[in-house]
Amino acid sequence: MVSPQSIDDPLSLEQQVCFALSVASRNVVALYRPLLEPMGLTHPQYLVMLALWQHAPLSVKDLSGLLALEPATLSPLLKRLEAVGYLRRERAAGDERQLAVTLTDEGAALRERALEIPPAVVARLGMPLEELMGLHAALTRVIEATKRSRS
Structure with missing residues (x-):
């Protein structure tokens, strides 16, 4: 609940964009959990799979850029997805220094099941799609603004 004085206080918790984004992010990711568990995916792994379903094959560097994740953070996700048989990491033919990430047949087939996720999340949120x-x-504008402010 927003108190009258918190509107005038620039340090009130309720007025902080970072707080609203943080809580919203945690709550939305929690909505995904029961939908992703039957597929054997965590939310970060789901994001990796989304990028690969759209763009595979990808270098680890390109995948890292798409997901805005450091390669050191991405590597364990890729190892787990490779261990369950959803993707392969191989040295790129043109450049042995690069790792190429490709989907296995099982990983590509998982896309069909994932088609149920977005409408289920929208239904669970109970908000109009337009909103x-x-x-x-x-949020995309916020992301771009933060990128510009760092350069």
């Missing part, structure tokens, strides 16, 4: 698309657009 969610507007939120996505606003």
